Amino acid sequence: MSFDAVVVGAGPGGAFSAYWLAKNGLKVLLLEKKRLPRFKLCGGCLSARVVSLLPEGWQGLIKAVIREGTLGCRGEESFSLSSEKPLAYIVDRAEFDYFLVQNAQRVGVELWQECELLGFEEGERIKVYTSKGEVEADFLIGADGFYSKTADLLGYKKKKFFRSLEFQCLTNLKEGVRIDVGLVERGYAWVFPTNVGIASTGKENLLELLKDYSTKLGLKVEGKVYGWHIPYLENKKDFHAGRGRILLVGDASNSVDPLLGEGIYYALWGAKNAVQAILNCPNNPVEEYFRLSKPMIEELVYAGRIAKIAYRFQRFSYNWGKKGALKAYYRLLRGEESYKKLFFKAWLHLI
Ligand SMILES: Cc1cc2nc3c(=O)[nH]c(=O)nc-3n(C[C@H](O)[C@H](O)[C@H](O)COP(=O)(O)OP(=O)(O)OC[C@H]3O[C@@H](n4cnc5c(N)ncnc54)[C@H](O)[C@@H]3O)c2cc1C
The missing domain is CATH 3.30.9.10 (D-Amino Acid Oxidase, subunit A, domain 2)
Structure with a gap:
């Protein structure tokens, strides 16, 4: 069988990538090794800035x-x-992720659940081996989480x-x-x-x-x-982008906040970047993906700088939180501030 793109993993990164690819006219297969809706260990906390990325109807999922x-x-x-x-906002991850998958199905994404990626072969087209048989595609997005098989096959190791x-x-x-x-x-x-x-x-x-x-x-x-x-990602080189026409998104690419481990926001942001890269540069999307992801990587690098100081001096961080840092962090959660700005404001004693 032939598709324009195969996406591995039906978490937020995969479901969102599949949605945006199909919305832009590509024929997309989404592979998920578990039966949906599936349990995913997570605090289920969506910072308020995530809202701008979410499709209509997500409000029905709010638990708190x-x-x-x-x-x-x-x-x-x-x-x-x-x-x-x-x-x-607090959501239940099984419900939230399934909502994003159904949203992708509505724009034409084909879902194969209880179907695992086993391997792939790069060539003029990519041969994708799954537990339900072989398919061909022009692009492969690995959004298969922390233990990403896609990243593993590309030779990446989580450090x-x-x-x-x-x-x-x-x-x-x-x-x-x-x-x-x-x-x-x-x-x-x-x-x-x-x-x-x-x-x-x-x-x-x-x-x-x-x-x-x-x-x-x-x-x-x-x-x-x-x-x-x-x-988590705290240096540019921690970003595992992929190779050629195979891109990694979300936890598979390490795109998680090194301060508090927030990953859903970055999985959705990374998914949008990966899809845009495929649309902009179908012959070499990985370089374009890296270029488009620079603002996200920079944000995580600054979060990493703050994390290093905050965890080295935890008592100081606690007191600093009381003095104003927590209030400043609220602005970040609401999308009114960036980690880079927070970092420099702290450096200049403005917080
Ligand atoms: C304890 C804990 C608490 C957390 N709390 C928060 C929080 O409150 N807020 C927040 O933003 N982030 C939180 N995170 C991080 C967040 O859960 C992840 O960053 C996020 O789930 C990443 O999404 P993803 O789509 O990249 O991967 P995932 O959500 O992990 O999805 C990957 C999917 O790929 C599937 N898969 C894996 N291998 C294969 C294969 N070979 N073939 C087919 N399918 C495959 C998996 O079954 C899974 O469904 C938490 C994480 C943990 C562990």
Whole structure:
């Protein structure tokens, strides 16, 4: 069978890439190895700036509107700051991702679920080997997440990532999120309205820390505690763009915020860049993809600079948050500020 493009992985990066390709007239196959809607471990927190990228109808998926943030230190002391305008929205990832896939199907994307990418062969056209047979395409987008087979086959290795644990739990936060620093060397713990978790780049015993943290906050670790990895990008070279007519998007490309591990926004942004690159330069989209992604990469690099300082001096960061940094971060979540501006404002003591 023949397609213009094959997209691997029906998370936000893949569903969004498939949507934009089909919307621009390409014949698209979307492969997903699981049956949809599928569980995806995630806090499900969409910063308010994501909204401008989302298709109509997403509002029906909102579980909570976040208008208050609490910054804590070690699950002990904390302070809260509210915002009139929404800062973020909590969604269920199984529902959210499936909504994006259905949106792609509506513009003609063909979905093969319970179908795994097994390999590919580059040539005049790309031969794509799947668990349901062989197809041919001009372009391949690998949006197959942290353990991306596409990235692996291109020879990329993941070097920078958070290890994370999370359990689902209806917390007493209805319109708020809480983030605690000071528990791990580089990373944080969180309480969202529907889940509690911890992420770290180090080798600490995260399960013990998560249990202690939950107990301190009066939350019971109930049900299964799930673990997954979150990649991040803090240098230009961490961006795994792909090769030739094979492009990587989302976690597969490491496009995740190194400060807090926010990945959905960058998966959607990267998907738009990848599709635009294919439309602009069908013969060598990967270079164009890199060029179009420069603003996104720069944003993540500045987030990385802030992360390095914030995690090295966690007590200072906590106090700095109180003095004004949290308020400034709210502007970023709402899309009114960039990490680059935040970084320079902090440098010039304007925050
Ligand atoms: C504990 C945790 C909490 C998080 N919280 C947040 C948060 O609150 N907000 C936020 O923005 N980000 C959060 N993230 C990060 C976010 O989940 C990811 O960045 C985001 O899911 C990336 O989307 P993606 O489309 O690149 O990949 P994914 O969402 O991982 O989707 C990849 C898809 O590819 C499929 N796949 C994999 N291999 C194959 C194959 N060989 N063939 C076919 N299909 C395949 C998978 O089944 C999957 O459906 C969190 C991550 C973790 C682990």
